[in-house]
Amino acid sequence: MESLPVILTVKFYRTNMGNEPVRDWLAELPRESRRLIGTDIKTARQRKARL
Template identity: 55%
Template sequence: MEMKKITSIFYETSNGNKPVREWLLSLAKDDRKIIGEDIKTVEYGWPIGMPTCKGLGKKLFEVRSNISDKRIARVIFAVIDEYMVLLHAFIKKTQKTEKSDLDLALSRLKDIK
């Protein structure tokens, strides 16, 4: 049986919120399933590249998912020890990832360390 190379965990704020988990739960079940399968692909295949995963620099990576209505979802994560820490997630609206999305993920990463 194949083993996970890294295990995904949700970033948790100091007051116990898990923003990526909350975002996922706001999506339709089918979209959650697609994103979950893509995260699982990264867990079992790490290190993995395109088209599922892309490095963003500054120790950040993104899981790339195509969901319903031709929308594109991104989950930004960092690898800390054997964990894939899910820092931030969003529906992509522009070709380039917004600086505000990267900044939020980086601030959450700093919050962990």
């Protein structure tokens, strides 16, 4: 399967103290939930150009 080019850069919010609350929240989720969210982020990064 041919991989699609990355169109959208994904960055997590970072506080002035350097904390990344969204990344911390994701790390607390069950493994399968993290995998599904990661798949969705990857899809969004690659499909933005098609919209």
